[in-house]
Amino acid sequence: MxxxxxxxxxxxxxxxxxxxxxxxxxxxxxxxxxxxxxxxxxxxxxxxxxxxxxxxxxxxxxxxxxxxxxxxxxxxxxxxxxxxxxxxxxxxxxxxxxxxxxxxxxxxxxxxxxxxxxxxxxxQMGAYLGDGVLEEGIDACVSSWQRFAPNTIPAGAKAGGNYLSGQLVAREARRLGFGEGIALASTGLLSEGAGENLFLVFNGELHTTPVSAALLNGITRNSIITLAKDNGITVVERDIPREYLYLCDELFMCGTAAEITPIRSVDGRQVGAGRAGPMTKRIQELFFGLFSGKTADKYNWLERV
Ligand code: PMP
CATH class of the missing domain: 3.30.470.10 (Aminotransferase class 4, branched-chain amino acid transferase, N-terminal domain)
Incomplete structure (x- = not known):
């Protein structure tokens, strides 16, 4: 970029x-x-x-x-x-x-x-993962690089050095023609994207990986969990094995830069219908609604300039 x-x-x-x-x-x-x-x-x-x-x-x-x-x-x-x-x-x-x-x-x-x-x-910065990705979604891959183990480098700190790992994940993904890479934790279970947290949708429920899976405790992730729960959507934080990426109904990444980016395929396998699904769209609507005024900011998340 x-x-x-x-x-x-x-x-x-x-x-x-x-x-x-x-x-x-x-x-x-x-x-x-x-x-x-x-x-x-x-x-x-x-x-x-x-x-x-x-x-x-x-x-x-x-x-x-x-x-x-x-x-x-x-x-x-x-x-x-x-x-x-x-x-x-x-x-x-x-x-x-x-x-x-x-x-x-x-x-x-x-x-x-x-x-x-x-x-x-x-x-000024537009969509982090490319123009049009918020609507169309990206093709992601599981990285050959793993996240650092929790007793090596603390994932809970947003420190420059952590992003050596992120660079390996992101660069490998781009080199192979993917929009972003997803890393597994040292346990072999799903962690997060190079610079984004992950949400999977199963039967109308939102599932996300826990902070114990070597991820940054994202503020967007927390905002989505809060908005979803307040709107009657079940949210489950749990260990998720890799194969569930291929079985979920919908999948999206989130972060300040990536906002809410749908993932339409992983490792060349289509996710759900291959485009942003109804839950992803609902979460986008709730999230972006905070800025248009459609979603009430009862959390005082908008801090005036
Ligand atoms: N994971 C990593 C590794 C990140 O760099 C980011 C972006 N800061 C996120 C998750 C998402 O965090 P947030 O929603 O707080 O931006």
Missing amino acids: TMRYPEWIWHNGAIKPWAEATTHVMAHAIHYGSSVFEGLRSYDTPDGPAIFRLTDHNRRLMASARIYEMPMPYSVEQINAACREVLKANALGKAYLRPVAFRGLGGFGLSADTPTDVAVAAW
């Missing part, structure tokens, strides 16, 4: 020109993957632009930093404010936001006490 850079970025406490948000080549994160980050989306709503679950995302950023004992020089409220500022500075309505905190320059070695750099970027 190509990207048109915006004019302004927030870096270590101030809005500055995009080109000035630089770091040293010897920063810890470049060598050791020691960054934590978030991905958020803002939407144009009838009440003006709003960031979806801003506070929950930035709380997860703090949690990721805490797991790695990375001191955070800013509070959730300050990073929330930075997100708002960077949208305003670039006059963005519907956008993708990327807060990132990383171990910077200072000392040498894995356990060095480095200063933490923090930045927030925002730019």
